Amino acid sequence: MKKVLLIEDRYPRQKLFMDESRIDLDSYSDALDNYTHGKEKELLELALNERFDFAQYSYIIAHKSAFNENNAKFLTLLREYAKEHDKILILFSGGISINYYDNNEYEVLELNSQTFYSANLKLFLDATREDNENILMLCYGEDWKRNVVANAIENINTLLREHKSNDPIPFSKFSSLISKLDAIDYHFKKIEKSSRIEQEKIERFRDGLLDYLNQLTPTKSPSTPKKLLIHNNNTDIKLFENRIRFELEGGDIDSYISNNLLEDIKSKEFDVLFIKDNLSSNYLELYGLIIAHHIRLSLKLKEKRYIPIVIISDLDSATLNALSPLARILHSDGVYIIKNSKEAIEKFNSITLQPLTTYQYQNSFLNRIEVQAPENSTNHDIANEWAIDRWAEFLKVQTQAVKQNRDKIASMLYFKYLVAEYPIEQSTTLRFIPKKPTTQGKVLYIDDEWHKGWSDIFEAFFANSSVGFNTFEYDFKDKDESQIMQSITQSITNTLPDVVVLDLRLLQNDKNQSKIEALSGIKVAQTIKSINAGIQIIMLSASSQNRVLEKLYEYDIVGYIKKAHPQEQHTSPKESFKKLSDLLNEGLEKKYLKEIWSMQEDILELEILQSSNENYKKIKDEIDTVFEILNSNLENKMKFTILTIYKTLEILIEEYPTDKKGTYEKFVSLFKKFNITNYNNDISQLVCTRNFLAHAGDFRASCKNSVVKKPNQDNILTWFKMLQTILEKIDAQPNP
Template identity: 25%
Template sequence: MTNILILPGLNIDKNILNNIQKAINKNDFFTFEDLPKNIRNSSIDVLLHEYLLHLNEKYNEINSITIPVSFTKSLFEFSGLVMAHHIRLTNELKFWDSLIVIYSVLDMIQLLKLSPLSRILLTKNTKYLNIIEYSFEHLEKSITKHVHEKVNIEGIIKQIQISPPANYETHHSVDNEITLIKWSKYIGCYDFLPDEFKKEFDSNLYFKYYQLVSPIKNVETTKLKRLESIDRTKILLIDDEAEKGWKTFYSHFFSTYIKTVIFETLDINYKALEQISIIEEAKRKIEEFDPDLVLLDLRLCDSDLNLEQYSTDKLTGYKILQEIKKFNKGIQVIIITASNKAWNFQATLRTGANGYIIKRGDSDVVEDINELKNLIEYLSIKSEFLKKVYSKIQNVKFFVRKNELLKSDDDSFRKVLFSNYEIIFELLEKASDTPSNEKYYNYAYLKLFHCIEEFLRIKSIFDYNDRCYVNNAIKVAEKISKDNESQRWKSIIKLHKGNPSYWIYEENENVSQISTDFKMSCVLIFLYNQENSNFLNWPNIREIRNKNAAHPEEGTVSKEQILDILSFQEYIFNMDNIQKSTKAGLPDNVSEENLQKLIKKFDKT
């Protein structure tokens, strides 16, 4: 059985070197090994991990391994103590439970006070040698007499304390990487992660420790149900660590659980760009790709790591969220971050985030994956509808701004209309949340119909009086009843009975009221020069408003019906659709009273 003694590096204390030289001269007990090379120039965890694997291959059986407390002149690097932890926590080593001896010029009590890593000295099959007080001959005797104790890894875990690596800017970085490992192993894509990342993770002492404290559950991935309800959803990942493994994870996740996904990432060098440049690149990508769903991290550049508390509005991810919602409020955004700060959660939801997943190292991986899967399914369906709604509303607003017929001194119609559309979108968002909120589709439909009614109140569209005109030029109705109680009108259009009914171009003396349906039919026939009012589904729009929207108990307005009425509004608010009428209105005869007024006016002149 081999007893290894690892030699320290150059510039080591002379007392240690003298004692080691004596041990070397008596070379019948220890097998000497040089320290790992370039310990200052590479990751100590990677270097020590690979060095120990090398020893594992080189020797069939190692009885003991003697290590300096540090491999350099600076005792306070404690690299030897780090190696001792690696030995105990690397289960593929044949000698993981062998006797470990740490040697140094320090008193053991001093060492225990200097570093929490020295707690390894208090575990089973571990000894300490003060090289000032004792020689290596003493150590040889101690090793020979040592009775091997059964090492229990759970017992070691309770005694030692490993902190996250010092090269991590925040604890969030550790949670981020642990979550990536846990999620990837759970869905079976860990082997496909970038080799550099896996090498760093597999050799990292903290992650070795963490996996023993919180082992990842082994679950058959076939038990996870595939999503069939969404198809060809466009998903964009904005994460500065996409290339470190998150892109691989999501690609595998989507190909495994979703029928068809068009998945892209914001592929930029985050480290080389300032915040404003990252935001501009994100805007460009969003406009170019037009995603249905965005998976968005909050911290995307170095400046995000040094912000004060409650400064969510200064985070790069938060600013990108604002830009996404400016582009299309219907795009659904899931914030996926290692930050568990309540103010970040609240601020992003107020700004329009539709979901929030915290990457926590101590969370349940099964619950995490199910939450991610369910949220993506739910929001993908929601986005398909709301993106279309938002686009149509923006089109309507654009046409309304251009339409000269809708101008007024105080611009009141446009103000009311735009305010209504803000409310309408909020109602439709609420309606899309849960089946119990479907009544809000009805409320939104009523509000949309109200926009049409407001449109028909504009005199340049429909002038309602005893004589009614379309576009201030074509008389379409004239009141013929003499008293105010009874309503009888002569009109240029006639109701054609059907299911549903609509109006045709034909003179008629039996109109009992000038309803919204009558007004809109006149506008369609004369302003837009249609043959009748059975155009762009108007009769059905009217019927849905009267029968369903106003009476939720009778039935819920559908998403398709919402899109239909918005398409109708896109047409009627677009001034380019107005045509010169080929049909004449009612003769505009001058009444006897008006004739006398004109005669008197003529006589005076």
């Protein structure tokens, strides 16, 4: 199969034109590589460096001004490549008003963007699949042969009219006017090549073209619209040859419509759909209006979604609107209401109805209807199921849990409405690969709905990254808060993750809880921090209330991620994954705080720090600030921590005096006093670095190889461990 390359820098324009023409370019991925939505920039860079393979394409199509300052260079590259390799080049632009075709050196076509992005493109791509395409289809659509022939006839008549004498006409002047006829598989009356051609022969050739044009123009006869009726034997069914009986026998209405009724509708050929508004023994159920919404919102119906719908009712529009908000559909374009009578139905048959345009669908239908959430679903349930579907679709996750979630919601009218109202951002022909965290570490995921697809989504996100990911696989159902806390505490204590991704609501009674401090996720976060305050927490929430979410920062979290929420149009899965990656990197960069916290807690429990000794009281106060400083947003927190460690050692020198002169010598002597001799280099680094920081970057020559100008986490851990070692040695003495 031939392959087409399309280069477009204006993705919104392409999407608008394709939506208007109802063409899904993604469905032509076997014949078309669509470089747009940022992907065209990658192509430009490769092409300018001669690393892009144009050879695989039979047709190269590009926006004529796609690359700003690089545009002239790129167009020259395309033209030279097409000429050298006998490729067909097609250029489109909004500034082109007249189609231009030339096949002298190589085939090139230039046309207007709106002409290109039309049903003509679909025709061309379909023909490419069948290996019977012609680029003139892009200009003229299905009438391309007639246009070519008609233009040739016009050109010949102009030539004959402007040729003032009866002398023969130069062949070159004649042949250039009919060059496009070569594209049509038809043997016209031949004119032998000679230097000049008699006008009579040219006239006979023109008449032959006229005969061929008449053959290409079929005689159209008016056709009667095909009608389809959906009924329950409560209207005059004899007026319709094509009909479907509504036969719901218990069960869910949405499932019946999606899995049974719509399949019947797909198999029928019709131009207008008639639906009785009431299809059950309870008129107020108005199942006919529900069906009308399903038809408009079901993507699997494709073009039939836009078909004209006629509601047959025993009530008027005002009464129906008073009974149900679903009646708002009656005020949208392409939906009509008539009385349930033979006369009204027969009269309506004489009216010509047109299907909806994409513009009408968006502005007249979607903007006017109201589809309410199912009565048995909470806002949290809806948001969670919606988010699983959106995130899984974006990452192309296809597991059993994700499929079950999708099967559950796919038939629901409310979710069909959400999909139409808030479509997921479409990925380009390059599969989107989310940014992965670059820092190593352990991540634990805690969510009561982990088994519904969330764990699979995170598994896919963390695949091939440096992160060790685990899910807290626990059956939350029918468990009380104390049981859950006990199990989470045990898991955290045993595994000590670096980062916990934690759902905000883990219990059923959270769904109606308005106080943030009473939410189970907050209580779990507090429990985790009590085990080790250095464990970093990222909150995951289906809430759309920013006021509530911002309060989460009061509980010492790294940040929060919003699950995709129907009411949050600006929160896309792509943005959520980027934020998640950024927060994970931030959290994993702080994983050393876990060790700092553990060391600080161990030091503060030493017996010497419980004594009434004034120096040890001072040391306890200093140690108690280390984690707080490092866990803060202070700009110079590393410096302050170094000064704290240094000051603590100075206090120890006061408690254990030495006759040594320099600070370094005093510290070494102190450590040696308690048989610690393996920290001399670290002591030197600490003293030199402290002096460097305290004296505005100045240091002695002896510190040249010891000073650490930019102390990092590893330095802090080493020096704090060094301090812990000396304090533990002192504490272990019989009479410290």
